[in-house]
Amino acid sequence: MSVEGGSAPLSVQDLTIGLRRPGGRSVAIVEDVSFDVDPGQRLGIVGESGSGKSLTLRAVAGLLPRGVEVLSGRVEFGGRDLLTMPAKDRRALMGPEIAMIFQEPMTALNPVMRVGDQIAEGPRRHLGLSAKEARELAVSMMARTGIPDPARRAKAYPHELSGGLRQRIMIAMAVSCGPRLLLCDEPTTALDVTVQLQVLKLLEKLCDDTGASLVFVTHDLAVVNQTCSELAVMYAGHIVEAGGVKDTFRQPRHPYTRALLESAPDFDHPERELIPIPGFAPNVADRPSGCPFAPRCGYVRDHCTEAVPPLEEVIPGRLAACFESDRLVEVLA
Amino acid sequence: MSEILDAPATDTAMVRVSALTKSYGGGASWLSRLGKGGPSTLKALDGVDLDLRPGEILALVGESGSGKSTLAKILVGSTTPTSGDVSYRGASAPSHRDRETSRRVQMVFQDPYSSLNPRLTVGRMLAELLLLHRIVPRREVRAESIRLLNLVGLEEEVLGAYPSQFSGGQRQRLAIARAIAVRPDVLIADEPVSALDVSVQATILELFTSLRAELGLSILFIAHNLAVVQHLSDRVAVMYLGRIVEVADTREIFARPRHPYTRALIDSIPRMREASVNDAFELDGEPPSPYHVPAGCRFHPRCALAGDACRATDPPLLQVGPAHLSACLKADELAAIPLPDPAQELP
Numbered sequence: 001m002s003v004e005g006g007s008a009p010l011s012v013q014d015l016t017i018g019l020r021r022p023g024g025r026s027v028a029i030v031e032d033v034s035f036d037v038d039p040g041q042r043l044g045i046v047g048e049s050g051s052g053k054s055l056t057l058r059a060v061a062g063l064l065p066r067g068v069e070v071l072s073g074r075v076e077f078g079g080r081d082l083l084t085m086p087a088k089d090r091r092a093l094m095g096p097e098i099a100m101i102f103q104e105p106m107t108a109l110n111p112v113m114r115v116g117d118q119i120a121e122g123p124r125r126h127l128g129l130s131a132k133e134a135r136e137l138a139v140s141m142m143a144r145t146g147i148p149d150p151a152r153r154a155k156a157y158p159h160e161l162s163g164g165l166r167q168r169i170m171i172a173m174a175v176s177c178g179p180r181l182l183l184c185d186e187p188t189t190a191l192d193v194t195v196q197l198q199v200l201k202l203l204e205k206l207c208d209d210t211g212a213s214l215v216f217v218t219h220d221l222a223v224v225n226q227t228c229s230e231l232a233v234m235y236a237g238h239i240v241e242a243g244g245v246k247d248t249f250r251q252p253r254h255p256y257t258r259a260l261l262e263s264a265p266d267f268d269h270p271e272r273e274l275i276p277i278p279g280f281a282p283n284v285a286d287r288p289s290g291c292p293f294a295p296r297c298g299y300v301r302d303h304c305t306e307a308v309p310p311l312e313e314v315i316p317g318r319l320a321a322c323f324e325s326d327r328l329v330e331v332l333a
Numbered sequence: 334m335s336e337i338l339d340a341p342a343t344d345t346a347m348v349r350v351s352a353l354t355k356s357y358g359g360g361a362s363w364l365s366r367l368g369k370g371g372p373s374t375l376k377a378l379d380g381v382d383l384d385l386r387p388g389e390i391l392a393l394v395g396e397s398g399s400g401k402s403t404l405a406k407i408l409v410g411s412t413t414p415t416s417g418d419v420s421y422r423g424a425s426a427p428s429h430r431d432r433e434t435s436r437r438v439q440m441v442f443q444d445p446y447s448s449l450n451p452r453l454t455v456g457r458m459l460a461e462l463l464l465l466h467r468i469v470p471r472r473e474v475r476a477e478s479i480r481l482l483n484l485v486g487l488e489e490e491v492l493g494a495y496p497s498q499f500s501g502g503q504r505q506r507l508a509i510a511r512a513i514a515v516r517p518d519v520l521i522a523d524e525p526v527s528a529l530d531v532s533v534q535a536t537i538l539e540l541f542t543s544l545r546a547e548l549g550l551s552i553l554f555i556a557h558n559l560a561v562v563q564h565l566s567d568r569v570a571v572m573y574l575g576r577i578v579e580v581a582d583t584r585e586i587f588a589r590p591r592h593p594y595t596r597a598l599i600d601s602i603p604r605m606r607e608a609s610v611n612d613a614f615e616l617d618g619e620p621p622s623p624y625h626v627p628a629g630c631r632f633h634p635r636c637a638l639a640g641d642a643c644r645a646t647d648p649p650l651l652q653v654g655p656a657h658l659s660a661c662l663k664a665d666e667l668a669a670i671p672l673p674d675p676a677q678e679l680p
Contacts, residue, residue, distance in 0.1 A: 193559065193602060222602070265561050265564040267602050276539070
């Protein structure tokens, strides 16, 4: 994911997101985040609540909450900076080129519009289809996402469908115009485990079929392993480690990644003791000097509190922001 | 179902539910008769038999709509069953609880942000309970509150604080302190860690284990995360559409599931290291509506092993091994299909 060049559908460079306070002082919530997503690549961004993973995704989609803004950095899509292009051009990309899937489909869908019409809306506007063609496309998209009896279900309102079906509707809506980039914010957190598996497999298949890239934000490490090939771990608004999912899970090179893996139950290793991470993540308005993880870190040394460690390549294909990374060479069981 | 009664150690069950049913909507209202007709009774629980043993952590798992939370509500007395019996230590519980029975069974909820009164300080919240249930005399309330806070890993200083001043994990500790304040025998925890970050989850799971050891609590732990269940619980009961379909010790049920639904749940668990498992038991679609429970075995429309007998017979929960109950006609056939070894699937 450190590949350079304009070929990457998405290239985020030094993105800083925060609140601008009156008087010119601003508070950064996400700081200097950079990553690239290649065509067809699937990147998982993990971290705890407040780590900035969702804000990063929302900044890419142009959906930051009111009051929160991009303070600096670039978000390039197909070589063009989304942040400086006219709002009209950016809106035109959302849907046909970039699509987003949210955690709670009930709040993301229009409750007073039939789901088939909601799916058809994008293709009508962006692909110039007639109402009839768009409706047919909607039904075929629903069939593709595994919704049984799609022609009948297309006439349903969101409240008439179960959570799993609503999530499929949202996926059908997101992929209906054939986007090159899919942004997912915890798309399966609200679903049962059996339905979660179906939805994850569906996303994987759609990406394989269309060659779309995926950015997948979640707090669930196991879900990332099932869905993504690349991983970025965020802590207190920074990417602290990035690399291939399997490699990183096997041999994390940042103490936070390691601590996360050790705190989560692993179904295949039930006998392993869970080790909680002591303390709390720092308040973004009052970051400690030096490494943000230092106060909770088991590998901390004096220099860790003096300077912020840069995100650097520690082994081929792996970036970590830790001065003591060389001491983390142990392979996890 | 008689097999449950024959099993050893059930005489000492802390809580026993038998033939419990809960239906919503009678279908007799004039409005429903004016409507299109059709079934209008939702069977949330459809004949549940289950024992919670003293000092055990029993996990209750199943998809949403399977009736887990309805069962929890009946156990704490916040709703009444349509039929069937709930007994505590062998004595049948009245459908409208007296204060003493209510005290014995306490609940911890999923969302620690909405389950604490935002206008009560921690001290007031605990004092109110301790006095109402006459746990300690008034002059000892403060000392008892501090003892409770220490038990859940909080300090004396928090007595004057309001819930909004705490993080999610700390709030869940407060909710647990509130539940154990009245010295219950049984704790019902409905998804108590699913709203928390993984790093905090571990501390709360640890707290449940230590409380069980220190206070001898029996805990019914409702969860959908099977990795958490496997880590924490002694036994697991699997619910499907208002019935218990399998019960066994944790190690046994995950190593040798004897109901295809349990097997499907296990195969759906996202894995931390290995790739996904085989697709043989992957479920299509979602559970049928509890308004229209399928005839025969309620799982047959989604079952990979279903045969003609399954469409005709509603299988009872029977003993299939030592301390292992399953409601499946094909339980033996399933036992012959080994679980995939995830270690062999490494690339």
